[in-house]
Amino acid sequence: MSENTPRPSRRNLITGGSALATAGVLSAAPTAAQAAPATVAQRHGQGHGQMPLSFGKNGTFKIVQFNDTQDGPLTDRRTVEFMSQVLDREKPQFALINGDVINGSPRTDREVKQAINNVVLPMESRGIKWAVTFGNHDEDSTEDNGTSMYEPQLIEFVRQYKHNLNPGDDQKVFGSSNAQLLIGASRGNAPAFAVWLLDSGRYAEDKPGGQDREGLMGYDWIRPQQIRWYNDLSAETERRYGKKIPGLMYFHIPTWEHHHMWYGQQFTSDDQGHAAAVKRHEIVGEKHENVYTAMINSGIYAAAKERGDILGMYCGHDHINTYMGNYFGIELGYGPGTGFGTYGLNDGTRDQHTLRGARVFELDERTDRIYTGTRLIFAKDLGIDMAPETQPIERPERFPRYVRG
Numbered sequence: 001m002s003e004n005t006p007r008p009s010r011r012n013l014i015t016g017g018s019a020l021a022t023a024g025v026l027s028a029a030p031t032a033a034q035a036a037p038a039t040v041a042q043r044h045g046q047g048h049g050q051m052p053l054s055f056g057k058n059g060t061f062k063i064v065q066f067n068d069t070q071d072g073p074l075t076d077r078r079t080v081e082f083m084s085q086v087l088d089r090e091k092p093q094f095a096l097i098n099g100d101v102i103n104g105s106p107r108t109d110r111e112v113k114q115a116i117n118n119v120v121l122p123m124e125s126r127g128i129k130w131a132v133t134f135g136n137h138d139e140d141s142t143e144d145n146g147t148s149m150y151e152p153q154l155i156e157f158v159r160q161y162k163h164n165l166n167p168g169d170d171q172k173v174f175g176s177s178n179a180q181l182l183i184g185a186s187r188g189n190a191p192a193f194a195v196w197l198l199d200s201g202r203y204a205e206d207k208p209g210g211q212d213r214e215g216l217m218g219y220d221w222i223r224p225q226q227i228r229w230y231n232d233l234s235a236e237t238e239r240r241y242g243k244k245i246p247g248l249m250y251f252h253i254p255t256w257e258h259h260h261m262w263y264g265q266q267f268t269s270d271d272q273g274h275a276a277a278v279k280r281h282e283i284v285g286e287k288h289e290n291v292y293t294a295m296i297n298s299g300i301y302a303a304a305k306e307r308g309d310i311l312g313m314y315c316g317h318d319h320i321n322t323y324m325g326n327y328f329g330i331e332l333g334y335g336p337g338t339g340f341g342t343y344g345l346n347d348g349t350r351d352q353h354t355l356r357g358a359r360v361f362e363l364d365e366r367t368d369r370i371y372t373g374t375r376l377i378f379a380k381d382l383g384i385d386m387a388p389e390t391q392p393i394e395r396p397e398r399f400p401r402y403v404r405g
Contacts, residue, residue, distance in 0.1 A: 099252025
């Protein structure tokens with residue numbers, strides 16, 4: 001499909017029959033189950049079926065999660081400075097921008113690409129393998145300024161980068177950033193761990209079922225089709241290698257269970273049960289805004305709980321929430337907002353950027369669980385300027401010579 005061919009937004013795909021019909025006649029890419037291990041491996045010069053990620057000789061592997069870089073073609077310079085410092089300090093084998101990579105300010109397709117390029121270059125220029133998931137804002141420029149950069153076009157664009165691991169857009173699975181990335185063991189041909197990426201969508205319909213949704217969260221949800229894809233591919237991977245492959249799952253919008261875990265209750269949002277929840281679920285970190293979940297409980301937590309191979313689910317979306325805990329065997333948590341160009345804590349004050357951060361995940365294949373823990377890094381602790389005023393770069397960064405901007 002041409003890069004400039006308009007596609008319905010993910011939101012429109014659930015609101016209009018004409019959009020669904022349009023999507024149905026477009027040529028389908030390979031399924032994500034096929035595309036993630038094979039297409040990515042081939043693009044990196046590896047044999048069919050090999051894995052693009054692997055544990056080092058010392059048996060360790062590190063993942064860095066950035067979130068909500070969320071800016072335009074003149075990204076706040078501190079976002080890039082912070083990302084660069086984290087990557088140089090941690091030297092991860094894989095990095096992820098987990099949704100809201102950009103905002104809606106770009107006025108042209110080129111400006112969309114420039115906004116993305118600014119925040120993926122810290123990984124690309126260091127030769128660190130990376131991927132993105134999509135959030136609710138990544139397509140905003142199509143509605144706000146009439147660009148043609150819908151999620152499928154965004155995927156086509158980022159896949160030009162040598163170190164990007166996003167599989168091609170797959171119309172058989174809802175959304176555009178679904179992927180299973182297997183991490184090969186340091187010895188042999190089997191995977192030791194898995195990274196799962198899911199597209200949690202954008203916004204719910206304005207009038208679902210012809211009814212208003214006043215008083216409800218207005219965000220989209222992970223679809224049953226995506227959950228079937230995860231279940232089927234997880235089971236297929238288990239059959240292929242003779243064991244369940246443990247993994248971490250990343251998507252942008254938090255689950256209902258993120259809310260339930262914090263409050264220790266399911267249908268209230270008061271603090272009466274929080275103290276007990278902290279003890280029960282070993283909650284650490286901060287919560288400074290509501291848990292802005294999907295309008296409908298997607299069921300992804302229940303699916304992962306039943307399959308038994310997901311050790312943690314991490315989101316973004318709520319920039320000034322940083323907490324995590326163990327919710328009945330699966331960690332649920334946030335990566336804090338990374339970008340300095342969007343809202344923060346007590347906007348306009350010296351507090352605004354104090355929770356700009358990243359989350360680090362440590363893996364060690366020599367341990368029974370492999371996943372050994374997670375921690376946060378904050379920009380305030382790395383000497384980054386905390387002034388509340390925006391500090392845009394003078395001009396967008398240049399595209400790598402192999403990327404068509």
